[in-house]
Amino acid sequence: MKIELTEKQTQERQAFQTFVQRAISPYADGYDEEEYTPPEIIWEIAQQGYLGALIPTEYEGRGLDMVTFGLLNEELGRGCSSIRSLLTVHSMVSHAILRWGNKQQKNAWLPRLATGSVIGAFGLSEPGAGSDAGSITTTAHLDGDSYVLNGIKKWTTYGQIADLFLIFAQLDGKISAFLLERNTPGFSAQPIKGMLGTRASMLAELHLQDCRVPKANLVGWRGFGLAAVATSCLDIGRYSVACGSVGIAQACLDASLAYTSTRQQFGSYLKDHQLIQRMVTEMLVNVKAARMLCLHAGALKDQGDPDTIMETWIAKYFASKTATQAAQDAVQIHGANGCSSAYPVQRYLRDSRVMEIIEGSTQIQQIQIARYGYERMEKHDRSAS
Amino acid sequence: MESIRPKIIAFLTKFFPTVELADDQDIFALGFVNSLFAMQLVLFVEKEFGIAIENEDLDIDNFRSIQAITELVERTASVQNA
Numbered sequence: 001m002k003i004e005l006t007e008k009q010t011q012e013r014q015a016f017q018t019f020v021q022r023a024i025s026p027y028a029d030g031y032d033e034e035e036y037t038p039p040e041i042i043w044e045i046a047q048q049g050y051l052g053a054l055i056p057t058e059y060e061g062r063g064l065d066m067v068t069f070g071l072l073n074e075e076l077g078r079g080c081s082s083i084r085s086l087l088t089v090h091s092m093v094s095h096a097i098l099r100w101g102n103k104q105q106k107n108a109w110l111p112r113l114a115t116g117s118v119i120g121a122f123g124l125s126e127p128g129a130g131s132d133a134g135s136i137t138t139t140a141h142l143d144g145d146s147y148v149l150n151g152i153k154k155w156t157t158y159g160q161i162a163d164l165f166l167i168f169a170q171l172d173g174k175i176s177a178f179l180l181e182r183n184t185p186g187f188s189a190q191p192i193k194g195m196l197g198t199r200a201s202m203l204a205e206l207h208l209q210d211c212r213v214p215k216a217n218l219v220g221w222r223g224f225g226l227a228a229v230a231t232s233c234l235d236i237g238r239y240s241v242a243c244g245s246v247g248i249a250q251a252c253l254d255a256s257l258a259y260t261s262t263r264q265q266f267g268s269y270l271k272d273h274q275l276i277q278r279m280v281t282e283m284l285v286n287v288k289a290a291r292m293l294c295l296h297a298g299a300l301k302d303q304g305d306p307d308t309i310m311e312t313w314i315a316k317y318f319a320s321k322t323a324t325q326a327a328q329d330a331v332q333i334h335g336a337n338g339c340s341s342a343y344p345v346q347r348y349l350r351d352s353r354v355m356e357i358i359e360g361s362t363q364i365q366q367i368q369i370a371r372y373g374y375e376r377m378e379k380h381d382r383s384a385s
Numbered sequence: 386m387e388s389i390r391p392k393i394i395a396f397l398t399k400f401f402p403t404v405e406l407a408d409d410q411d412i413f414a415l416g417f418v419n420s421l422f423a424m425q426l427v428l429f430v431e432k433e434f435g436i437a438i439e440n441e442d443l444d445i446d447n448f449r450s451i452q453a454i455t456e457l458v459e460r461t462a463s464v465q466n467a
Contacts (some may be wrong), residue, residue, distance in 0.1 A: 100440060221440040228443050231420040306396075306428035309421055368421070375400060382455070 003292070005067070012068050016075035027048050028080035032347050035193055037082060037158075045083070046116025050076075054236070055098060059110035064341060065320035066301035070243040070294050077247025078254075081351035084247065086119075086360075088240040089157045092233040093120030093166045096177060100220035100229050105179070121162030122237070123153040123180075123206055124230060130155075131364050133168075133230065138208065140169035140178060146212040147171070147178060149364040152205065154369065159189050159204025166219065167208070168230055177229040179217040187210040197350035235312055238359045239301070243294045244318035245323040245355045246287060252323075252330035252348050253283045259334055270333065279329040286326065310372050317365040320355040327352040341380035389455050396429050397451070404423065408452045413445065423448070431436065436461045 005013065023044055031037055045051060052200075053069050055061025065074065076084035094113045099103050112118035128137045138151025149169055156165070165180045180187065192203040220229045257280065260270035270276050293315035300308035327349035331338035338345045356362045390408070397406055400422060401415060409425055427438050436458065447457045 102440070167460060221443040228423070231424045235424065304432040306425040306432065309425050309428070375402065 003073075003295070009065075009068050009071065011063075011070045011227070013075065016072050020079035024076070024079035024083060024141065028083075028200075029341065029344055029347060031080060031082060031198075033341065035195075035199045035202075037086065037161075037202060039161075041083065042086065042116065042119070045086070049114075050087060051090055051116040051119075052094075052114030053087065055094050055110050055114040059098075059106065059114055060276045061094075061110065061114035065298075066239070067295060067298040070239065070298040070342045073240045073243035074247040074250070074291070074294070077244030078251045079247075081199070081244060081248060081354070082198045082202075084240070084244040085157050085198055085201045088237050088244070089122045089162075090120045090239045091240060093164060093237045096166050096219055096229055096233050097179075099232055100177070104216060105219065105341045109179070111163070118163045119158060119161060120164045120166065121156050121159050122233065123156050123159075123165045123167040124234075126152055127154045127205075131361055134175065135174045136168060136170065136175065138167065139168040140171040140176060141232060142171075142215070145215050147215060147218065149178060149180065149208045149211040149213060151208050153208070154205045155192070156189070156204050156206050157201050159206055160191050160202040165206065166229075166233070167206075171218075175230065177219040178213050179219060180208070180213050184211045184213065195354075197347075197352070197354035199350075234359060235309060239294070239297060239312045239318045240298070241355055241359045242290075242312065242319040245316070245319035245352070246290045246294055247324040248325040248348050248352050248355065249283065249287045249290060249319070252326035252345060253280070253287055255343070255345050255348075256280055256283060256330050256333045259337075276333060279333060283326045283329060286318075288323040290322045292316070293318055301383075310369070313365055313369055313372075316359060317362065317369060320352070321362065323348075323352040323355050389458050390451060392456075393450055393451050393454050396426075396433070405453060408455075410448050411449050412451075413449055426454075430458060434458045434462060436465055 023041065027041070037071050049062040050072060052061030053064045053072055056063045073084055073087060076087055090113065094110065097109050097113070109118065113120055124133055124136065126136050126138065138149065138153065140147045140149050149167060151169060153167065163182050165182070167178045167180045168175055169178060186209040188207045189204040190207065192205055195203060260276055260280070271280070293311070297308055297315040300311055327345065330345040333351050334343055334345050337343050340346065340380040394406065397412065401412070404415065406412065430436065431438055438461070442457060443459065449451055
């Protein structure tokens with residue numbers, strides 16, 4: 001068994017790194033401080049084709065495989081988790097239309113999502129529904145040739161600027177997905193400021209008051225409700241966040257290696273102190289392990305293997321916890337400098353905390369992964385008997 | 386039918402290891418079903434049998450039993466491979 005990237009994947013990763021180092025990393029602290037992502041950088045990202053990462057070339061997208069998509073998320077996450085989160089939610093909306101949309105929806109939206117002329121955002125969470133996504137209270141009812149939507153969505157990433165929202169609502173008791181455009185009468189988005197992390201991700205609270213959307217804007221079918229559209233979107237989002245978390249952890253490692261190689265205390269460089277070496281070792285090993293889990297999950301996605309679902313849960317769980325621990329240690333290593341906005345590690349720490357909450361909190365993951373573990377154990381016992 | 390059914394049973398056994406599933410048994414009535422299971426089931430059917438599950442087939446009744454899944458696979462494969 002040989003585990004390595006293809007030559008093309010390696011080249012793509014190098015291109016991602018070059019772009020992020022030039023166009024994003026030098027400005028990420030500013031975006032975080034301003035709680036704002038300038039349209040110019042979104043345009044640049046779109047020009048690179050990154051917003052069309054998961055959209056096939058027939059719809060003007062890049063058509064990246066899932067391993068390469070993971071590498072893109074890692075590199076963006078290494079530079080700026082807020083901008084990585086734009087790719088996450090935009091890709092989730094693109095995926096929903098690509099996988100579950102009809103031909104008309106694909107033709108109407110995918111090219112514009114691919115080029116970035118339309119920005120997508122994901123509207124599932126509500127003030128009263130986070131982990132318990134099935135308890136959303138936003139409603140939809142059919143009235144003539146339109147669906148009428150009412151409700152409130154919260155924590156919508158890039159909800160302040162998105163043009164197209166994928167809104168989940170209860171339709172006749174089943175959760176269904178609807179495409180809603182920003183200029184729909186009755187729709188408003190209120191900015192959410194002062195978040196702990198990913199501060200530049202321009203969160204919004206969405207208010208839907210008798211918003212009418214055409215019947216044609218229903219995405220997919222109501223058969224499996226939350227399962228089909230939301231779950232498959234969340235799988236993509238989870239994978240994106242997992243890979244982005246590896247990026248955060250790698251950034252922490254990069255910063256710590258550099259800092260400890262230049263700063264001296266007690267007459268020697270920090271890197272020569274064993275307790276520092278311990279923290280660096282933990283960081284390095286866990287980054288590698290998290291990356292392997294993510295690549296494995298991505299490879300399974302490319303193969304269409306159903307095991308990718310749980311492997312993505314496992315990757316996200318480990319990678320997000322790795323990011324948090326790496327960021328804790330990076331701040332500790334930097335000392336007082338680590339608590340200062342003059343160094344990026346404080347941003348990494350705040351961003352990493354968000355990673356353990358979104359796309360399946362650590363606690364929900366612990367419940368789900370344990371259940372998976374017991375299922376597998378029972379299978380092995382049954383096979384052996 | 387002969388090659389489809391054993392593969393479906395093998396997959397479902399991973400989730401219901403202590404249950405001997407009858408062909409017409411309602412797997413959704415067994416109490417364990419969540420959105421993750423449903424997603425894995427759809428992915429399994431698509432990969433294992435080389436078919437694409439279209440929106441109109443995403444009806445829970447098409448996945449309710451071994452028999453229902455088998456018939457869905459046969460029906461879809463005959464259309465998509467024609």
